[in-house]
Amino acid sequence: MKVTAKELETLIVNKLMKAGLKEEHAQVVADVLVHADARGYHSHGAMRVEYYAERIAKGGINTDPEIQFEKNGPAAAIFEGDNGVGHFMAKKAMEEAIAIAKENGIAVVGVRNISHSGALSYFVEQAADEGLIGISVCQSDPMVVPFGGAEPYYGTNPIAFAAPSSNGEKIIFDMATTVQAWGKILHHRSKNEPIPDSWAVDENGESTTDPFKVKALLPIAGPKGYGLMMMVDILSGVLLGLPHGKHVTSMYEDLTEYRKLGQLHIVINPAFFTSADLFKEKITTSMEELNQVKPKEGYDRVSYPGQRSEERAKKAYEDGIEIVDEIYEYLVSDVVHNNQYDNKDPFAK
Ligand code: NAI
Numbered sequence: 001m002k003v004t005a006k007e008l009e010t011l012i013v014n015k016l017m018k019a020g021l022k023e024e025h026a027q028v029v030a031d032v033l034v035h036a037d038a039r040g041y042h043s044h045g046a047m048r049v050e051y052y053a054e055r056i057a058k059g060g061i062n063t064d065p066e067i068q069f070e071k072n073g074p075a076a077a078i079f080e081g082d083n084g085v086g087h088f089m090a091k092k093a094m095e096e097a098i099a100i101a102k103e104n105g106i107a108v109v110g111v112r113n114i115s116h117s118g119a120l121s122y123f124v125e126q127a128a129d130e131g132l133i134g135i136s137v138c139q140s141d142p143m144v145v146p147f148g149g150a151e152p153y154y155g156t157n158p159i160a161f162a163a164p165s166s167n168g169e170k171i172i173f174d175m176a177t178t179v180q181a182w183g184k185i186l187h188h189r190s191k192n193e194p195i196p197d198s199w200a201v202d203e204n205g206e207s208t209t210d211p212f213k214v215k216a217l218l219p220i221a222g223p224k225g226y227g228l229m230m231m232v233d234i235l236s237g238v239l240l241g242l243p244h245g246k247h248v249t250s251m252y253e254d255l256t257e258y259r260k261l262g263q264l265h266i267v268i269n270p271a272f273f274t275s276a277d278l279f280k281e282k283i284t285t286s287m288e289e290l291n292q293v294k295p296k297e298g299y300d301r302v303s304y305p306g307q308r309s310e311e312r313a314k315k316a317y318e319d320g321i322e323i324v325d326e327i328y329e330y331l332v333s334d335v336v337h338n339n340q341y342d343n344k345d346p347f348a349k
Contacts, residue, residue, distance in 0.1 A: 001328055002320035009034050011331040012049055019053035019336050020063050025088045029118075032087040036119040037323060038316040039309035043183025044119040046327050047190060051251070052085070052116075054337035058255040061085050061115045067092065075100055077109045078240070083258035086117030090263050094126045094134070097267040101132055105272030110240040111263040116140075116251065120160035121174035121306070127267045128162035128170040131276060136160045137232040138263035139242070141250045143346065144178050145216045147226040150205045152216045153246050156181055157232035162306075165287055166280040172306030177229040178217040182346070185211050190324055215347045236262040255342040 003011075012030035017023055029052065037045030055061050065084030071077045079096060081089035093111040100107035117123070120136045127134025140155030158181070160174040176182075180199045188195050188211040195211050202208040203215045219225030237244035240262040249259045270279035286304070293302040316322075330338075 001325050004320050005034050005317050019056040021056050025085050028088040028091050032118045032122045035122045037321045038313040040312045041119050043181050043187050046323050050337050051341050054341050055255045060255045074104045075106045079111045081114035083113050086114040089114040090117040090123050094123045094265050097265040098130050101267035101269045105269045107267040109265045112240045113260050115259045120158050121172050124160040124162035128164040131164050133268040134162045135266040137236050139236045139248050139261050142246045147223040154229040157229040163283050165284040167284050171304055177225050185214050236264045252341050252344040252346050
């Protein structure tokens, strides 16, 4: 069914506040989730609300965190999130990174001790909206087989990148380092639809098309994706003194515990490397040239990264956002959560 962005945002804010989150924090979570649903990243949209509500209600997210910001050098800083809700912390930390990069040319801000922060495109877009290059990486629960392995070690460790152009559009590249994000498997489960055989493996490490049989995800491009997820783990975990690799907390293990996750924002100010205007013009040229590349049979056009999601978003903010009926029913109900995520094996049926 379709709902307006405004209605979806209000429903999410109300539900999260009912679970115990402050309005200021709930507003940012809702904004990030609506951003994701509008762009077609339903795996990181409203379908996550009930999980967040349960974790908040059970104490696994700090609803009254004490934020600390330590600037340890001209461009290096740590944003301590005190296990508050990840979306709010990652947004605030990006605001700090933007301010540093405007002044010093580059910023590297580690966001320490947060909960899940959702779709990373939201945060890198903050930087691009200010004429800067944004990069963000974060940890995620261990559920991916390393290349050649038969059990999970790393998370789906996403990487996002955004760059501004001269016409207001942005290049936004945002991907999990797995063939698909875990949330996409959840999305297929919620719709009871099969998954392609390249996404995940079953209990024997064999490819499966049944979303309910998934026991681990596959990295993108074999050993190359495995290398990228290792890089993300080092930058957003080891570098910030947080649990790394298989020691990263699971989303569903114990909803009363803080997750202690890490995220790293890198912001680059083009004006410190070239002419800022020239940079943006060349990005515009790249976008146009990519669109002009002759498409192969079966493709209507070559898109630049983020183009299709932005087009979807523009339409969704005008015509409404498509969400699954059961998610809407939960959002409009009086129930805070249905106690279904605690100690849940994510790979269980
Ligand atoms: P995806 O597979 O839907 O898209 C990956 C990238 O490919 C995007 O930049 C997209 O714009 C681009 N793309 C897709 N089709 C294209 C086409 N036809 N032409 C040109 N470019 C195209 O994204 P994925 O990997 O499923 O990630 C979904 C979301 O999940 C992301 O927002 C990511 O940040 C988030 N995520 C968050 C995690 C967390 O722990 N916070 C963990 C894993 C993912």
